[in-house]
Amino acid sequence: MSVLVKPLVTEKISALNEEGRYGFVVAIKANKIQIKQAVEAMYGVTVEDVNTMRYQGKVKSRNTKAGAISGRTASYKKAIVKVAEGEVIDFYSGI
Secondary structure, three states: OOOEEEEOOOHHHHHHHOOOEEEEEEOOOOOHHHHHHHHHHHHOOOEEEEEEEEEOOOEEEEEEOOEEEEEEOOOEEEEEEEEOOOOOOOOOOOO
16 A cells, blocks of 8 residues: 555645645555655655644536436545654655
């Protein structure tokens, strides 16, 4: 199981990046210890703190010839990781 799904690159998270906090979408069953170990192994930084949030998928609906179809987007878990003072994670280095 891959713990880190993808990094979050939004305006709100980018503002936190200057404080040394970074956001990731993580596997729903991953715990804080696994998230900390995965970030330290992948980016070579020291993680001080991990905060997690679980999000319920949004309800979506659309109209078709057969009638209204409603469903739900996938649920996901988000983690905000604080790294040690002076350390930086560069998401754009591989581009």
